[in-house]
Structure formats: C-alpha cells, structure tokens
Amino acid sequence: xxxxxxxxxxxxxxxxxxxxxxxxxxxxxxxxxxxxxxxxxxxxxxxxxxxxxxxxxxxxxxxxxxxxxxxxxxxxxxxxxxxxxxxxxxxxxxxxxxxxxxxxxxxxxxxxxxxxxxxxxxxxxxxxxxxxxxxxxxxxxxxxxxxxxxxxxxxxxxxxxxx
Amino acid sequence: xxxxxxxxxxxxxxxxxxxxxxxxxxxxxxxxxxxxxxxxxxxxxxxxxxxxxxxxxxxxxxxxxxxxxxxxxxxxxxxxxxxxxxxxxxxxxxxxxxxxxxxxxxxxxxxxxxxxxxxxxxxxxxxxxxxxxxxxxxxxxxxxxxxxxxxxxxxxxxxxxxxxxxxxxxxxxxxxxxxxxxxxxxxxxxxxxxxxxxxxxxxxxxxxxxxxxxxxxxxxxxxxxxxxxxxxxxxxxxxxxxxxxxxxxxxxxxxxxxxxxxxxxxxxxxxxxxxxx
Ligand SMILES: Cc1cc2nc3c(=O)[nH]c(=O)nc-3n(C[C@H](O)[C@H](O)[C@H](O)COP(=O)(O)OP(=O)(O)OC[C@H]3O[C@@H](n4cnc5c(N)ncnc54)[C@H](O)[C@@H]3O)c2cc1C
Ligand code: FES
Ligand code: FES
Numbered sequence: 140x141x142x143x144x145x146x147x148x149x150x151x152x153x154x155x156x157x158x159x160x161x162x163x164x165x166x167x168x169x170x171x172x173x174x175x176x177x178x179x180x181x182x183x184x185x186x187x188x189x190x191x192x193x194x195x196x197x198x199x200x201x202x203x204x205x206x207x208x209x210x211x212x213x214x215x216x217x218x219x220x221x222x223x224x225x226x227x228x229x230x231x232x233x234x235x236x237x238x239x240x241x242x243x244x245x246x247x248x249x250x251x252x253x254x255x256x257x258x259x260x261x262x263x264x265x266x267x268x269x270x271x272x273x274x275x276x277x278x279x280x281x282x283x284x285x286x287x288x289x290x291x292x293x294x295x296x297x298x299x300x301x302x
Numbered sequence: 303x304x305x306x307x308x309x310x311x312x313x314x315x316x317x318x319x320x321x322x323x324x325x326x327x328x329x330x331x332x333x334x335x336x337x338x339x340x341x342x343x344x345x346x347x348x349x350x351x352x353x354x355x356x357x358x359x360x361x362x363x364x365x366x367x368x369x370x371x372x373x374x375x376x377x378x379x380x381x382x383x384x385x386x387x388x389x390x391x392x393x394x395x396x397x398x399x400x401x402x403x404x405x406x407x408x409x410x411x412x413x414x415x416x417x418x419x420x421x422x423x424x425x426x427x428x429x430x431x432x433x434x435x436x437x438x439x440x441x442x443x444x445x446x447x448x449x450x451x452x453x454x455x456x457x458x459x460x461x462x463x464x465x466x467x468x469x470x471x472x473x474x475x476x477x478x479x480x481x482x483x484x485x486x487x488x489x490x491x492x493x494x495x496x497x498x499x500x501x502x503x504x505x506x507x508x509x510x511x512x513x514x515x516x517x518x519x520x521x522x523x524x525x526x527x528x529x530x531x532x533x534x535x536x537x538x539x540x541x542x543x544x545x546x547x548x549x550x551x552x553x554x555x556x557x558x559x560x561x562x563x564x565x566x567x568x569x570x571x572x573x574x575x576x577x578x579x
C-alpha cells in the first residue's frame with residue numbers, strides 16, 4: 140500500500156481473482172469501495188453497523204462484514220464477492236429451494252455459506268446454525284434458506300465427503 | 303460512510319506503534335489504537351468518536367501470538383474471538399468469546415478490542431477477571447506486565463499511549479470446572495440481560511458478571527455470600543444481590559427489576575451446575 144498523504148492511500152486489492160488498484164480515503168469501508176469504486180454492487184448495505192450480514196464477502200476465504208472493514212486493511216488479501224462465484228453448489232441450492240423473497244439478503248447469506256463450505260467442509264448441524272446466525276433476512280425466508288444450506292452439506296454426504 | 307477523514311498507520315513493531323502514538327498525540331491528532339476496528343468504524347460512522355489517526359496493531363507479531371509457554375497461556379491482543387474459540391486453549395474463554403456478537407463479526411473482533419471497548423458488556427473480560435489474568439502492556443517506558451485487577455476497574459485504565467500487547471493466563475486456571483450463562487432478551491445473538499462466568503476452585507465458587515451493571519465486574523463480597531454454606535441458596539443469593547457494585551442496568555435489553563429476576567435465577571443455575579461437578 141502506498142500513501143499519497145496519510146489519510147488517502149493507493150491500495151492494491153485482489154478481487155475475484157483480478158488485481159485492482161484504488162485510491163481511497165483511509166476512513167473508507169471496503170463495502171463502499173467495492174460498490175462505488177469497483178461497481179461490485181452484489182454486496183449490499185443494510186445496517187452498515189455489523190448487524191445484518193447483507194454486506195458479507197470472503198476475505199482470504201473467511202466471511203467478513205465489509206461494512207466493518209476499512210479498505211486499507213484489505214491490502215494484499217484475497218477478496219471474493221458474489222460476482223466472483225459462478226454456479227457453485229451453494230448458489231444452485233438457493234435457487235432450487237427458492238431461498239429468498241426480495242433477494243436483498245441473498246448475496247450475504249450465500250457468501251457466508253460459501254465461507255462455511257471452505258472453512259468447515261464437514262460442518263455439522265450446530266456449526267451451520269451458529270454461522271447462519273450472522274445474517275438476517277427481513278422477508279423471513281429462514282425455512283427455505285436453512286433447507287438450501289442443508290442440501291449443500293447433504294449433497295456432500297452423498298458424495299461421501301461429509302459426516 | 304465515516305463522515306470525516308483520519309490517517310491510517312500499520313506499524314510492524316511495538317516500538318514503532320508507541321512512537322507513532324506519541325508523535326501523533328503531540329500533533330493533536332487524537333490517535334486511537336486500532337485492532338478489529340469494529341467499534342471504531344461503527345462509532346465513527348455515528349460521529350460519536352473523531353480520531354484524527356488510527357494505528358493498526360495487527361501487523362505486530364507479538365499481538366498475534368496464541369501459544370502455551372511453560373505454564374502460561376499467551377494470547378496476543380489482536381487474536382480474533384473466532385480464532386480463539388476455534389483453537390480453544392482455554393474453554394471458559396472460548397465460551398465467552400463465542401457468545402459475543404455473531405460468527406462473522408467474531409472473525410474481526412479481537413480479544414484486546416473487546417477488553418478495551420466502550421460498550422457496557424465486554425464479555426471476554428469475565429474469564430480473565432476470574433483467572434487473575436496478567437496484561438502485557440506497551441508504552442513509552444517499555445513493556446510492563448501487571449495483573450488485570452490493577453488495570454481493569456469498570457473499564458481498562460491505561461496511561462496515555464499504552465496498549466495491550468498480550469494477555470497471560472496461568473495453566474492452573476485453564477481446565478477448572480466452569481459454568482457460563484449468557485441470557486438474552488430473545489434469540490441466540492445480541493447483548494446480554496445477564497452474563498455470568500464462574501469457576502469452581504478449591505471447593506469455592508468464583509463468579510464474574512456482565513450485563514448486570516454498566517460494566518463487567520467480579521466482587522469478593524458477592525462470592526463470599528454465594529459460598530456461605532451456613533445459609534440456604536435463596537438467602538445466599540439475596541445477600542449476594544445486596545453487594546452489587548452499582549445500580550442494575552436499565553436499557554432496551556431489560557429493566558432493572560427484570561434483570562434482578564434473571565440474575566437471581568442465573569446465580570442459582572451457576573451454583574447448581576458447579577456443585578454437581
Ligand atoms: C455486531 C456487533 C455485535 C457486538 N456484540 C457484542 C456482544 O454481544 N458482547 C460484547 O461484549 N461485545 C459486543 N460487541 C462489541 C465489540 O466486542 C467491541 O466493540 C470491541 O471493542 C470490538 O473489538 P475490536 O477489536 O473490533 O476493537 P476496535 O474497534 O479496534 O477498538 C475498540 C477500542 O479498543 C481500543 N483498543 C483496541 N485494541 C486495543 C489494544 N490492544 N490495547 C489498547 N486499546 C485497544 C481502541 O483504541 C478502541 O478504543 C459487538 C460489536 C459488533 C460490531
Ligand atoms: S451492512 Fe454490514 S452487517 Fe449490515
Ligand atoms: S429475501 Fe428479502 S431480506 Fe431476505
């Protein structure tokens with residue numbers, strides 16, 4: 140990261156496999172940069188306060204609330220947004236189970252679930268429950284979301300990779 | 303969006319961090335040490351703090367240690383709460399960490415940030431108060447190691463420019479029988495009505511609380527009352543409640559009367575759990 144002056148920085152980001160360079164205020168959140176500098180509007184601003192999970196992305200494969208991270212902190216890290224996923228099992232399971240109504244929370248839920256698959260490929264029911272608590276769906280599609288996530292992990296059971 | 307600018311620094315050594323703080327302070331920049339940044343970002347967005355500069359501690363190797371060294375567990379101040387629970391070197395602390403915020407937020411919230419934060423709860427402090435944790439603190443005079451009881455009284459009280467580098471816990475405390483209850487108004491995520499952490503040590507119960515008053519605390523008087531075996535449990539709890547260090551918290555999570563009701567039940571739960579173990 141190079142510094143123009145101490146409150147503005149040129150930051151090199153690895154986003155969805157591509158190197159991107161942005162010039163940002165040090166006080167800018169990653170959520171803002173992704174949406175307004177890079178046009179990646181899949182991460183949604185909800186509460187902007189760390190409560191709802193709509194802005195969830197993966198940072199080095201771990202789910203992070205992008206409203207709780209400064210862009211300058213993401214220097215050198217691998218960032219994945221919903222735009223970086225292509226037909227994953229998680230996306231398919233959400234579509235097949237119609238795990239959304241308005242869809243605003245969906246990218247956040249999918250990114251969290253994708254992170255869970257990467258960090259705990261053999262997650263049990265309790266781990267799934269704990270991780271899903273990080274996201275809120277104001278349309279209350281919880282039943283369908285839970286079914287979608289369960290499908291993802293059961294699919295892996297059938298392939299003998301899980302449980 | 304944070305409505306003002308601040309400068310951002312990420313020193314890679316303890317000395318650089320201390321020197322930077324001193325320098326920025328002398329320039330009138332009201333610097334803040336920055337760890338997970340979750341409280342700084344959310345408070346700054348609401349304009350309730352206005353640091354002119356933040357000093358990110360996460361690149362300092364000593365702040366990221368998580369290791370058993372001889373008879374001491376060492377936890378770097380920048381270790382995240384989810385990393386702490388995952389590694390599980392101190393089960394009571396893992397339980398407390400796992401109760402804070404939610405899993406994704408815990409990927410960012412650090413142990414040092416939770417201890418040093420401004421919100422009432424700071425639940426990760428409770429196991430450290432019970433285990434007489436030691437704080438490794440850096441400042442302009444170098445490094446000092448001191449008991450948590452010397453620097454944590456209602457809140458962390460450090461001299462200007464000091465920061466927590468590490469927390470040390472004696473091995474003897476790590477595997478003691480414990481009880482941990484976090485009771486919320488509703489659901490599994492959110493701030494507590496009452497959080498109670500307890501150990502059983504030498505046939506006595508030792509307790510610490512969050513959500514009860516406006517700060518986390520441990521009280522010798524409360525523990526003495528709860529351990530008074532000459533009294534029935536209900537009387538011990540009544541006596542213990544008389545020793546609360548401040549008025550019961552009154553906020554959106556619950557009224558003082560409701561909190562007192564939940565607190566009494568939680569004390570009974572803790573005593574029953576630990577007497578059975
Ligand atoms: C969504 C959400 C839910 C939450 N729920 C809970 C909850 O249920 N229970 C609970 O206890 N807390 C909860 N919190 C609060 C959170 O744990 C605290 O705000 C904590 O301070 C955040 O840690 P951080 O590492 O992000 O701190 P930062 O934002 O980096 O810093 C917070 C403060 O601590 C200071 N600081 C940080 N590290 C150090 C250090 N090593 N030495 C000295 N000073 C330091 C900073 O200068 C700043 O003043 C929640 C927070 C969020 C965002
Ligand atoms: S917008 Fe980030 S958690 Fe709600
Ligand atoms: S589908 Fe509308 S918020 Fe979840």
